[in-house]
Amino acid sequence: MKTNLDNVRRKNVLIVGFGKSGIAAAGVMSQLGAFVTVQDSKRESEIDKGLLSIYRRKGVQFCLDRTPEDPGSFDIVILSPGVSPELPFVQEAKEKGAEITGELELAYRIAKGDYVAITGTNGKTTTTTLTGEIFENSGRKTFVGGNIGVAVAAEAAQSEEGDWLVTECSSFQLETTKYFTPKISAILNLSPDHLNRHHTFENYANAKAKIFANQREDSWFVTNYNDETCRKLAKRCRAKIAWFSRTEEVPCGAFVKDGRITMKDSEGNLTDICGTDEIQIPGGHNVENVLAAAALAWFSGIDGKVIADTVRAFKGVEHRLEYCANIDGVRYYNDSKGTNTDASITAVRGIGENIILIAGGDAKGQNFDCLVKEFPGRVKKLLLMGRDAGMIRESCDKLGFRDYQLCKDMSECVRTAASIAAPGDNVVLSPACASWDMYDNFEQRGRHFKELVKELER
Template sequence: MSQVKKYLVVGLGKSGVSAAEALLRYGAEVAVYDKKTQEEMEVQLVNYLKTQNVRCYLGTDPLELDSFNAIVVSPGVPLDLPFIQKAKTLGVEIIGELELAYRLGKGNYIAITGTNGKTTTTTLVGEIFKNARRKTAVVGNIGIAVTSTALTAQEDSWLVTECSSFQLETTERFHPVVCALLNITPDHLDRHKTLENYAKVKAKIFRNQTEKDFFVVNYDDAASYELIEDCKSTVVPFSRKSTLDFGVFVKDGRIVIKDQDHELIDICGTEELIIPGEHNLENALAASGISYFCGIASEIIAKTLREFQGVEHRLEFCSEIAGIRFVNDSKGTNPDASIKAIEAIKGNIILIAGGYDKNSKYEEFIRAFHGKVKALVLLGATAPKIRETAERLGYQTIFDEKDMGECVKKSFSLAEPGDTVLLSPACASWDMYSSYEQRGRHFKSCVQELER
């Protein structure tokens, strides 16, 4: 990497800005591109870039593509942009911020991917490592750019990294010592086109591993487990349904690990977990396997599992008003995630759903209602598509609202004591919000308005 001096950073979101800053510290010559014009950008950011002698292409395609040794593409930027495709034909290397961090920095990487459960599992693993007094940073798709930490990491640092398919797509040398694949269900097909392509991108997480490394994978998820054929590292399966000869599983209501010496290590009872739902049991199994095979004591793993209360925007209890519970699951950005949320809630549900269309299908989502969802309150670009699917499958109690405030008011009016108003959109947020976090916070503020 030392011979690469000229970089173009594409996309000036959080990871793009962090990548540009890292490259400047590295001593590289940096140019940046964003589809926004200079007038649409934050003034402070533009002024900072100019003071650092960064060439800015704002609202206009970059020129002299063959002058760059590498282009660093932010995760949300599609790789089929014409100038990126042209750069490829010119032999310019295309990488992402995760790959850049790995090349420039130090430390040991724990990489976690999957359609659902990434944030919860990454956060949980981070807590286990911190409780084990490891030098730990929790980074990646969780909201903290990897480059913001990688350059200050030491040889004994641990970077617990949530990896999206968009990030993995632009990796080449990225080599985690332990990685995990939680599940694969249809998602981001607007970008990856087919489920097979999506799975291939997810499989890049273990591509550079060796026999000294570990790959933790969901034994119960066929789409994930079939990928082990191409894996060179030690495969550590986890299962909540089956007893395993090696790996992490549930035995007599307890999380246990059978190690390479066939010793059975008891972790804790499944009923001791605070986080609800079978999907969160799977997340706990994965986190236990990751941590144990990194050498962390079972007692520390158990203590953390018993204390972990989950993450914001994932089945997050917000309030109870007049006997009606409000739960924020804005992290439910695809149908499978929302199905898991519906399954985890006890009692009847008024469900708020809808958002940006990622070319998802909603039949299984509607079928998961099972008489449990009393009413469906829709908003956003996918509202007509979800309504059409629901009505075709015989579900009729549907209400369309223009914004989150109206959705919350309508849901409250439909609910009875003992019911749960659940925001679990089954869609991304980008049609109305900048992120699922912003959407979740807006939901919570709308709930607070009801309490006034």
């Protein structure tokens, strides 16, 4: 069901946040004839002048470095993903009758194409990127975006009947959805994350579960057979369920059989796709990502040969255990997308040994004991940076890991790593934290790391 956007002309709309999502939402709403105000905590001097000029010519008003004087005057409030619905002025607007929604919901309401929606704690970007490539290679007109790349509202506005929007969805985006109904959805895995925003793991999981909340029996939901929380959530889903597992055969879905990625349909028929040894991206976690992408494509009606050919050619994504360089026998990896402990544990296990790990940033309310427990036999040295480096250090002290050093910033981390690394070592940026204390986003953090590594080669 798509509703409400037929009636936004001359309505007062507040867009909270003027990043990628907010920019797209402001453009769409002004085009639909709404009276748009953008609120952002940044000062005007911190925002591109040309961008402000373009949107002011569209009639958009700006409320910068302050909160709106009269939140109750707005009919609709559209939150960017990083904005908490608990902000006092957002709550005041809600109490006065405003609809509180987000850019993902807005995108769904204006889109003419069908959604493939992917969420989970880890692996979203790799799975979304691979799924998008499979859809494109099948000849379908495909838009890939959401929590990665282009804002989903910008893509939705261009979509036509028969198009597909392959969309990475964060818990922040999903929590403000109401009517969002993908044709096929996936939850890859679930572990505690963003607890500073959601407060409890149950709240976080419930936000993720909104991805399938409106799906019915004629649609598909893909999820992890070996993840206990995913299995519990699946009991609430009305869509048909396709599982994936790399360790056991599933009732319906994608699994590994004799080293081969295998599909099982709802009637039990098996189809061979390709060998796991043909997957170019390293680690068992990436086998799971491939299984999920293959299932999403297969149960959307895409031929197995297209899936196999795309998997064989896929080389991974930037900032996810991305190989950067080999300098004097030392390998450097950018895993800036590792923004929580589970992601960094995956990186540490994937590399395996002789690791000089760079970590730290915005902890998001996490406990780091589980990460530090993975260090023995794998991590030779831990270099810590960022606002919450002390929280990781406390876990190290508690668990008896003494080979750590505090650094003031990324530059010092990379220089220190290069000075202590020996041939055969692996310098890995996998922060286990968000980037917001030091960078605008994890992409900027990863690019800075790669620039510093390039300087070492000179």
